[in-house]
Structures are given as C-alpha cells and as structure tokens.
Amino acid sequence: MSIMEIKNVSRQFGGLAALTDVSFHLREREILGLIGPNGAGKTTMFNVINGFYAPTRGEVSLNGRRISGLKPHAVCRLGIARTFQVVRPLQRMSVLENVMASAFIKTNRNARAEAIALEVLEFTGLHDDRNVLSKSLPLGKRKGLEIARALATFPEIILLDESFAGLNPTEINTQIEIVNRIRSERGITILIIEHHMRVIMSISDRIVVLNYGEKIAEGTPGEIGSDPAVIEAYLGEAHGA
Amino acid sequence: MKKFMPIVVFAVLLAVPLFGLNSYIMHILILVLLWSVIGMAWNILGGYAGQVSFGHAAFFGFGAYTAGILYQHLGISAWWGLPASILVLTALSLVVGYICLRLRGAYFALATLALGEICRVSAENLVDFTRGNLGILIQERTWVEKTWYFYIILLIAAGAYLIIKVFMESKPGFYFIAIREDQDAAESLGINTTLYKTIALCLSGILTGIAGAFYMNYMGYIDPETVFHLYNISIVTVMVVMVGGAATYWGPVIGAVIMVFLAEIIRSLPHIGAAHQTIFGVILILIIMFLPNGIVGDYRKIPGLLGIKRLKKKAQP
Numbered sequence: 001m002s003i004m005e006i007k008n009v010s011r012q013f014g015g016l017a018a019l020t021d022v023s024f025h026l027r028e029r030e031i032l033g034l035i036g037p038n039g040a041g042k043t044t045m046f047n048v049i050n051g052f053y054a055p056t057r058g059e060v061s062l063n064g065r066r067i068s069g070l071k072p073h074a075v076c077r078l079g080i081a082r083t084f085q086v087v088r089p090l091q092r093m094s095v096l097e098n099v100m101a102s103a104f105i106k107t108n109r110n111a112r113a114e115a116i117a118l119e120v121l122e123f124t125g126l127h128d129d130r131n132v133l134s135k136s137l138p139l140g141k142r143k144g145l146e147i148a149r150a151l152a153t154f155p156e157i158i159l160l161d162e163s164f165a166g167l168n169p170t171e172i173n174t175q176i177e178i179v180n181r182i183r184s185e186r187g188i189t190i191l192i193i194e195h196h197m198r199v200i201m202s203i204s205d206r207i208v209v210l211n212y213g214e215k216i217a218e219g220t221p222g223e224i225g226s227d228p229a230v231i232e233a234y235l236g237e238a239h240g241a
Numbered sequence: 242m243k244k245f246m247p248i249v250v251f252a253v254l255l256a257v258p259l260f261g262l263n264s265y266i267m268h269i270l271i272l273v274l275l276w277s278v279i280g281m282a283w284n285i286l287g288g289y290a291g292q293v294s295f296g297h298a299a300f301f302g303f304g305a306y307t308a309g310i311l312y313q314h315l316g317i318s319a320w321w322g323l324p325a326s327i328l329v330l331t332a333l334s335l336v337v338g339y340i341c342l343r344l345r346g347a348y349f350a351l352a353t354l355a356l357g358e359i360c361r362v363s364a365e366n367l368v369d370f371t372r373g374n375l376g377i378l379i380q381e382r383t384w385v386e387k388t389w390y391f392y393i394i395l396l397i398a399a400g401a402y403l404i405i406k407v408f409m410e411s412k413p414g415f416y417f418i419a420i421r422e423d424q425d426a427a428e429s430l431g432i433n434t435t436l437y438k439t440i441a442l443c444l445s446g447i448l449t450g451i452a453g454a455f456y457m458n459y460m461g462y463i464d465p466e467t468v469f470h471l472y473n474i475s476i477v478t479v480m481v482v483m484v485g486g487a488a489t490y491w492g493p494v495i496g497a498v499i500m501v502f503l504a505e506i507i508r509s510l511p512h513i514g515a516a517h518q519t520i521f522g523v524i525l526i527l528i529i530m531f532l533p534n535g536i537v538g539d540y541r542k543i544p545g546l547l548g549i550k551r552l553k554k555k556a557q558p
Contacts, residue, residue, distance in 0.1 A: 050429055051429075052425070052429070071428070071433075072425075072428040072429045073428050073429070073430075073431050073432055073433045073434065074433075076429060076430060076431035077431050081429075081430070081431075082429055084426065084429075088423045088425070088426040089422075089423075089426075090418065090419050090422035090423055090426065090427070091422055091423075092418070092422060093418060093419070093422060097415065097418075100415055101415045101416065101418075101419040101427070101430065101432070102430045102431065104412045104415055104416070105430070105431040105432075108411075108412050110410070110411060110412075113412070113415075149430055150430075153430060153431050
C-alpha cells in the first residue's frame with residue numbers, strides 16, 4: 001500500500017528546471033532509493049517533500065492528504081522527518097539536547113523528552129556521547145545524530161539525504177545496520193538518497209533514478225543495474241559504443 | 242552552592258537599603274538593576290533565540306510613554322504604566338514580529354534599528370499625544386527617598402530572572418536555542434520557528450517595556466530623545482549583554498554592573514566630553530576579540546589573558 005504519492009512534481013528556479021514532471025510513490029515499510037548523478041534534483045525532491053520548497057506544478061500527498069504547500073514544521077508533525085546532506089547539528093547544544101529539541105514535538109515535559117531522546121540515542125549508538133557538544137562530534141557520529149534527531153519526532157517516513165557520504169567502511173556497515181533496524185524494529189518507511197552504489201543496491205527494495213530533474217528509471221536494484229538509460233546517465237554515451 | 246546563588250544575591254540586595262547608603266549610590270544601584278532587566282529582556286531574543294535587535298529603544302520608549310501618557314492624558318498614576326505596558330508591548334511586539342521576523346540575521350537587525358528610529362521620530366512629531374520634544378514631566382514624584390524605587394526594580398529584576406529561568410529550562414528554551422543554532426534544521430524537526438520567535442520577541446518586548454515604564458516613574462521626566470535614543474538605549478543594551486555574556490543567566494547582570502559603573506567613572510574624568518563613547522567602542526572591540534562569549538561565558542579565559550595562569554601553576558606544589 002502506498003503511503004506517499006509524488007504526483008507530476010515540477011520545480012523551477014527562474015529558468016532552471018530542477019525537477020520536471022516527476023512521479024513515484026512510496027509503499028508502506030519499504031526502503032526506496034533515490035539516485036542520480038550530481039545535480040539530478042535529488043535534494044530538491046527532498047526539499048519539495050519536506051516543505052522547504054513548494055512544487056511549481058504537481059503535488060505531494062501523505063496518506064491521501066495533500067501536504068505540498070505546508071511549512072516544514074507542519075509536514076514534520078504529520079510524520080515526515082528528514083536528515084541533511086551537509087549535517088546541521090545544533091552546534092552549541094549537547095547531543096542529548098539536540099535530540100530533546102526534536103522530542104518535544106510529542107510532549108511538553110522535560111523528563112518525557114529526555115526519556116525519548118535517551119532511548120533514540122541508545123538505538124543509534126550515540127548514548128555514550130550524549131553529553132558531548134555536537135560541534136565537537138566527528139563526522140560519522142554527526143550523521144548518526146542527524147538520524148537520531150529525525151527518529152525522535154516519531155516519523156512515519158524518514159528521508160535520509162546521503163547518510164553514508166564520507167563514512168569509513170566500518171561506519172558504513174554500522175549505518176546500514178541502523179537503517180535496516182529503523183525499518184524492521186520501528187516500522188518506519190525510508191526514502192534514501194545515496195551515491196554509494198554498494199550501499200544503495202544492497203539496502204533498497206526499489207530504486208528511482210533521476211537525471212537532469214527527470215525520472216529516467218524505476219525498479220528493483222537488479223533492474224536498475226542493467227537499465228541502459230541508467231548506465232548511460234552514470235557512465236556517458238561512450239559506454240554503449 | 243551554585244543553586245542558591247540567586248537567592249543569596251536577592252537576599253543581599255533586599256538588605257541593601259538598611260545600610261543607609263547615600264542617595265547617589267542608591268541611584269547607581271537602581272540603574273544597575275534597571276539595565277539588568279533590559280539586558281535580560283534583550284538576551285531572550287538576541288542571546289537565546291539568536292535574533293539580534295538594535296532597536297530595543299522602541300520597546301523601552303513605548304513602555305515609558307505608556308506610563309507617561311496615562312499620567313498626562315488620563316491623569317492617573319504613572320505606576321499604572323507597569324501593568325498597562327504588558328498589553329501595549331504585546332501588541333507592539335506582535336506587529337513588529339509580523340513585519341520583522343520574516344527577515345534573518347543582519348536584515349532583522351537593520352529592521353529593528355529602523356524601528357527604534359521610527360518610534361523616536363514619531364514621538365517627536367505626534368505633539369498632541371506625546372507633547373513632542375517638550376517631553377512628559379511628572380509633577381509630584383511618588384517618593385523622595387530611593388528605597389521604594391529600589392525595591393520595585395529589584396522585584397521586577399527578580400521576576401524577570403525567574404520567568405527567563407522557567408522558560409529556558411523547558412520546551413520553549415530548547416526551541417529558542419535550536420532556532421538560534423539553525424533555523425532551517427529546527428523548522429524541519431517540527432519546530433514552528435515563526436511562532437517561537439514571536440514568543441521570544443513578545444517576552445523580550447514586554448520586559449523591556451516594563452523597565453521603560455519604571456524609568457518614567459523613577460526619573461519623573463522623559464522625552465523622545467532620551468527614551469528612544471539609538472546609542473544610549475539600543476546600543477548600550479546590546480553592549481550590556483555582550484560584555485556580560487549572551488545566552489547566560491548572569492551575563493546581563495554582570496554586564497549592567499560593568500557598564501553602569503564604567504559610565505559613571507568615565508563621566509567623571511575631566512576634559513573628555515563626547516569621547517566617552519569612543520572608550521565604550523574600544524572596550525566593546527576588546528571584549529569581542531578576547532572574550533567573544535562575554536565575561537560570564539568566557540570567565541575561565543580571563544586569568545590567562547591577564548597572565549595570571551602562569552603564576553597559579555608555579556604556586557602549585
């Protein structure tokens with residue numbers, strides 16, 4: 001069953017079409033990969049879903065309800081949380097306070113927010129770093145903190161924007177495990193942008209490929225890996241010659 | 242020990258008038274408390290929520306004129322200005338917030354700078370309402386002695402301190418800081434940033450306005466040039482917090498002590514005239530260079546800057 005529908009979404013910046021007529025849907029409890037070369041419009045897609053940008057045409061709906069046009073905080077309240085490609089921790093707050101700030105979405109009480117935050121930090125393996133100022137965290141843990149903050153809002157869908165970029169192989173394996181557990185233990189649907197082919201091919205149920213703002217392919221990792229249009233977008237025309 | 246600090250300070254201040262200090266010293270203490278309140282108020286918006294305002298004279302002046310106009314036109318005690326300024330300043334803050342809070346960073350600061358000046362020029366020209374440059378004079382001061390003025394501003398300061406503490410240690414406090422650190426990230430984590438910035442502005446505006454209303458009662462005379470002054474009010478407010486330490490509970494208080502005493506000392510120096518503002522400018526530059534988080538925020542750095550650290554190490558066995 002699909003819980004989120006992207007219907008004919010276009011987004012223009014002046015004369016530049018960042019997204020043109022993109023449609024796809026997200027099924028409940030799946031991991032959908034969103035890939036494409038640099039500048040394909042992946043992050044713009046996230047910004048449209050999460051409410052930073054209104055689509056120029058088309059719409060996004062969550063459980064049949066139109067969400068495009070809502071502000072990001074309202075979209076988040078409806079159950080869509082996101083992480084940022086360039087990590088944006090609340091620098092002069094501790095790791096725990098960062099996650100508590102998100103956890104207040106469901107409660108007004110400090111003790112409750114702290115309990116939620118501690119549980120999420122345990123889940124993402126950041127529990128031991130809870131009192132560290134987030135600006136002094138190494139990159140790998142900052143990526144984890146992004147996920148922890150998103151989880152603390154109890155989302156139905158989580159949008160992960162390059163949560164693996166810049167991580168070393170060990171960190172990547174830990175992160176893959178966390179992403180898998182987000183779905184298996186918490187039942188959260190995941191839409192993930194990733195450049196790391198090994199990662200995206202192994203964790204996604206389905207993959208949507210964007211190129212120059214248009215959707216050029218959609219299918220299982222196996223289908224995508226052998227799709228000529230995708231190979232051309234990534235490797236250039238010469239490959240076919 | 243640290244937990245009881247506020248109570249100890251409050252108790253000591255409560256006892257101060259019993260020492261029979263002369264009226265000049267009482268005046269200085271009242272000014273310190275007044276600036277603490279204004280500083281604490283600015284700190285909510287500028288320090289915690291990260292929206293730097295260069296126009297707090299607008300809020301201060303509105304409070305002062307609320308009290309003054311009640312006295313002038315309705316003939317009631319200017320003390321009614323304290324509760325009345327809560328209403329007036331809430332309204333003003335909502336209007337200002339609606340217009341200015343959509344701006345970010347330097348643009349917000351510039352808009353507030355203009356706001357203060359707009360208020361001053363308006364107050365100068367709405368002669369029928371504000372008496373323009375003639376100002377408003379309270380014919381009979383409530384008390385000749387300073388004691389009760391001291392207690393009233395002390396209560397206001399204690400109240401402001403408590404309100405800020407309660408706010409900052411609960412949900413709104415987390416939200417204010419989240420907004421300061423990264424507004425977009427805060428927004429995408431479900432924080433209604435417009436709403437919470439407006440709350441910070443209202444709280445800040447109301448407390449500043451109450452300080453203004455107190456000023457009317459205490460000084461007995463206001464005119465637009467005094468209460469809406471860009472440097473003497475708006476900029477000094479920023480300096481009080483920057484010197485003391487932004488986003489700290491005690492920063493505005495320490496900043497107020499230093500700024501008021503410094504102003505008195507510099508004023509008593511002979512032959513410098515308007516150059517005293519230059520001295521403040523130099524102090525601000527030094528603070529920003531060496532103690533960017535103010536005295537309370539960076540107090541651990543102070544011994545090192547003064548070269549005391551080495552001596553301490555030597556003294557250890």
